[in-house]
Amino acid sequence: xxxxxxxxxxxxxxxxxxxxxxxxxxxxxxxxxxxxxxxxxxxxxxxxxxxxxxxxxxxxxxxxxxxxxxxxxxxxxx
Amino acid sequence: xxxxxxxxxxxxxxxxxxxxxxxxxxxxxxxxxxxxxxxxxxxxxxxxxxxxxxxxxxxxxxxxxxxxxxxxxxxxxxxxxxxxxxxxxxxxxxxxxxxxxxxxxxxxxxxxxxxxxxxxxxxxxxxxxxxxxxxxxxxxxxxxxxxx
Numbered sequence: 556x557x558x559x560x561x562x563x564x565x566x567x568x569x570x571x572x573x574x575x576x577x578x579x580x581x582x583x584x585x586x587x588x589x590x591x592x593x594x595x596x597x598x599x600x601x602x603x604x605x606x607x608x609x610x611x612x613x614x615x616x617x618x619x620x621x622x623x624x625x626x627x628x629x630x631x632x633x
Numbered sequence: 634x635x636x637x638x639x640x641x642x643x644x645x646x647x648x649x650x651x652x653x654x655x656x657x658x659x660x661x662x663x664x665x666x667x668x669x670x671x672x673x674x675x676x677x678x679x680x681x682x683x684x685x686x687x688x689x690x691x692x693x694x695x696x697x698x699x700x701x702x703x704x705x706x707x708x709x710x711x712x713x714x715x716x717x718x719x720x721x722x723x724x725x726x727x728x729x730x731x732x733x734x735x736x737x738x739x740x741x742x743x744x745x746x747x748x749x750x751x752x753x754x755x756x757x758x759x760x761x762x763x764x765x766x767x768x769x770x771x772x773x774x775x776x777x778x779x780x781x
Contacts, residue, residue, distance in 0.1 A: 587706075590640065590706060591640035598642060604642050606642075610641060
């Protein structure tokens with residue numbers, strides 16, 4: 556299985572959006588839980604910002620998902 | 634996560650804007666010095682540097698606000714609009730008071746302060762305030778649009 560790490564041009568992170576919706580949380584709710592601004596979560600979802608691994612882990616913990624579930628991209632998860 | 638300061642995206646944006654503004658300041662001062670070297674003096678000495686610094690620091694603040702990198706997550710609770718406008722009005726009153734004080738003070742009659750400096754600085758501050766208010770309004774509209 557070939558994998559691809561996010562490059563400079565980011566695509567929309569729909570998996571983050573769906574995971575957030577599954578937990579019935581708003582962008583503001585996730586942002587407050589993680590300790591960032593709502594605009595940062597919005598930028599990540601829209602692919603405008605590439606978060607650090609620390610922020611990725613914090614988001615995954617809040618949403619009860621793994622890094623693979625939300626941030627890893629391969630042929631199946633793109 | 635650190636709740637007191639800016640978050641990582643805000644810090645990144647702030648650094649970028651700061652670097653760009655610093656270079657703009659450098660270029661503006663060099664252009665000013667170059668113009669002086671060619672014999673063109675648009676405003677006399679202390680005022681020209683003050684104007685350049687005021688304008689560029691204004692640009693820096695407005696860009697920070699528009700990029701949402703001025704205040705961190707903890708202090709971003711929505712403030713009521715009347716309070717924001719009251720703060721703006723207070724800032725204008727204080728600016729006018731300081732300008733009047735400087736103009737009427739005895740040291741301002743010396744050649745150190747140019748006659749044109751005060752109005753130009755006041756206009757600069759006024760324009761910056763207008764831009765800041767516009768930016769706040771735009772941010773509020775964008776926030777409402779982004780909300781899911």
